[in-house]
Amino acid sequence: MELEKVYNPKETESKWYKFWEEKKYFESHVNPAKKPFTMVIPPPNITGILHMGHVLNNTIQDILARYKRMSGYETCWIPGTDHAGIATQNVVEKSLAKEKIFRRDLTREQFLEYVWKWKDQYGGTIIKQLRYLGSSCDWPRERFTLDEGLSDAVKEVFVRLYDKGLIYKGKYIVNWCPRCTTALSDDEVEHRDHEASLWHIKYPLKGTNEHIVVATTRPETMLGDTAVAVNPSDERYKHLIGKTLILPLAEREIPIVADAFVDPAFGTGMVKVTPAHDPNDFHIGKRNNLPQIIAFDVHGKMNENVPEIYRGLDRYECRKKVVEHLTEKDLLVKTDKHKNAVGHCYRCDTVIEPYLSDQWFVKMKPMAEKALEAVTSGKIQFTPERWVKVYQHWMENINDWCISRQLWWGHRLPVYYCNNCRQQAEAQISNLKSNPETAQKEKWIIVSKELPKKCPHCGSTALEQDPDVLDTWFSSWLWPFSTLGWPKENEDLKYYYPTDTLVTAADIIFFWVARMIMAGLEFKGEVPFKKVYFNSIVRDAQGRKMSKSLGNSPDPLDIINEYSADALRFTVAYLSPIGQDVLFAKEKCEIGRNFCNKIWNASRFILLNVDNNMQADIKSLDSSLAPMDKWILSEYNQAIKETTKYLDELNFTGAAHILHEFFWSKFCDWYVEFVKPRLQDEKQKEVVQYVFLYVLTNSLKLMHPIMPFITEELYQQTKGLLPEKSRDESIMISSWPVFNAVPGYESSVKEVEFVMEFIKAIRTVRVDMNVAPQKQVEIVINTADKEKFEIIQKYLPNMTLMCKVGKVSAGSVKPRFSAIIVAGGVEIFILLEGIIDFEKEKARLDKNCQKVIKDIEGLNNKLSDSRFLQHAPEKEVERLKAFKKENEDKLASIKKYIDVLQAE
């Protein structure tokens, strides 16, 4: 049988993916005979396209899924997508705008129809692309956060939390995006430092010619000022507390109040207070019973509460005008440069505006305490561990979660208002209560999964659903159990929950991971997963985060086309540092491509050299195994042990390195080269063929989780050759190799290692002496150890092939014109008449000598230190002594022959 000389990944990959899917190997069913291994995919946004972050994330998940499947687990990897409220609404609005269709001209229903249409067309892009990567997701279980079942879970959770008093409505300062015209949670705001100005403004004291000075970075907000605050202990201003100021431009009267929040050392020590547009001022306002004047509309334009001249102006235009007018009136004292952090919308990057509005919140503290405990106690394990601290810090300082969004795309709040009750209540209380305790008890609010027929209080049917939708993460945080059918209790949920390992990027630790843990504990009474693996963030060669806007993310599909999916997967696993960022450039995929090529060609060589009618099995052959066979079998076993260990530790880099080292350096470079002579011997050939196939097929299994396609192709190609009783239909359902150290191989391993050292030493001398590569040399061995000489004689055919030694003889005198090496405690003379350069040879020996002397010196220092001898473990002392002896023997030999050389 002969393989194609060149591996064709493209054809192979689509062929086997189709095969696996048709055979339903990815699918999982409740199976009490097996332990489950469950993962949920971090659902990509429907607006997304595959980028390197997804590649890394899904490669890791797929490695785990395939490894666990082969290890006998009922493996279920649930895929799906996230509706991504703001992001999707923005994308669809933009795409409609190109056709001159604007959301403001559409009804909610019409707009949503467009979004669903868009979703059907583009929403599955990433999920489709994941197949090219080889992802073994359980596709029939694919879920979408707006699916009926998941929406039901969302409503169920909302109602439960509301009934428990953990959800409340209130009028608070929230982060407002004037472009998206919605509230955002604190986490959705990205802070960046801006070079801003700090304007110092005079506020005249009523009835005097005096004024005070306040400093602000947002002068336009002064139109909503309702006070100026000073620190109550600030001696400079004590006398002013209670006095009245004339707010310039707006020409309103505002009081000077005392509040401990004010830092006397900052600015002038006087703060203008805008309760409706600044979180601090909001609280100062509450404490001092100040009115709240909302000065902007939802788009960030000045509203009817400001003087007419500013109405309708954008907040920044207004800022300019305000500064201008203040200057004209000589009320601007000075303008300082000032650096401060400004919040931006994480979806559209618009500067957010703190804004007073009615929103819904979740009380987080009670849930956070349990969720923190789950991680600190180790019930949930983080890898890398350092994320525990980050998690802990957030959990201990958690704020309530603003969950309402003024959008159309998303889960509508299961909240209904009775207009009748509301009117009655509003007649009684003029302004809305913003105390959560009372607000949620307001009668006109009905929280229910379904639209109630009538108001339970007054019987009115004039009910209206809250127009807002929920934060996208309000559905994502239920993902580990909503995807399994919750709130319906069923067999899947019982069997698969809790899931095992969550693989995700650390940038959503708060958005998603933390909240899933809270939700799991709150609604299932159990952690949602046992382990969390935080994969690296992929950066470009300059260390910049890969992003669409920078255009620095190579398209993974291009990489797959150019290098193959296996190459990409291997490279990503091989490079990915543990918990650090990974710098990526597509050229790095040469690592994976070259390795695939090596695997392919080694297999090709093996298939060229095996007969179809092999009957042997490892037991019947054991007595015929040569030391080299035993060596590679030992190495192979070691590789199983380490690969398994690394995969269990979620150290994918470790696993990839072990496999690379084992297959390439040990199997190809040594074993395959070494046994070539034995292929000429009919009897020996059978043994070699067996070991070839045994190690190859099993190595393929070890490599399959990382490189699924090429390993399947080669596994199939070797089918029928290895005398296994029954060969699995596919490598992906074959079983993971088990470490099985065979005792009694130690002496063979030692023997082979001795010969290897020997061969390497001869190669080095040959290159140093510029011996023509094909020229055979003769060597003379000087050793008192007869056994060693016999070993060397035995391996002459190998040495002929691997370091071109044509003849070996014994002798205790250095022949003339020979180079000398000491390896494995044996003196070797390489006959190089007419070739040897005595100057070079002497230099070489001198260099060797220097190194050995240095080593001995170091060892002497240690071994003559009584404190070392006293404290170090005996084993360590013995080891060093033996090493010293070895070096001394070597030095003696080299020195002796430097003298001999001198004489020649």
Add this chain to the structure above:
RNA sequence: GGGCGAUUAGCUCAGUUGGUUAGAGUACUACGUUGACAUCGUAGGGGUCACAGGUUCGAGUCCUGUAUCGCCCACCA
């Protein structure tokens, strides 16, 4: 302003609980192609493990401090 992490070969990174002579890939140098593979082979050069202290018989590894870089959190107008 707080917290976390990083600093090892030209580059990208490994380095398990402290214990030989600090590794890999890549790049570089020399040599080599008629039968597995030039996406290859053989050999080689290249590191006072950021710096300064400390603990220890022994530190790349543990502790403290410094520097540089990065990330996260944060209501200083």
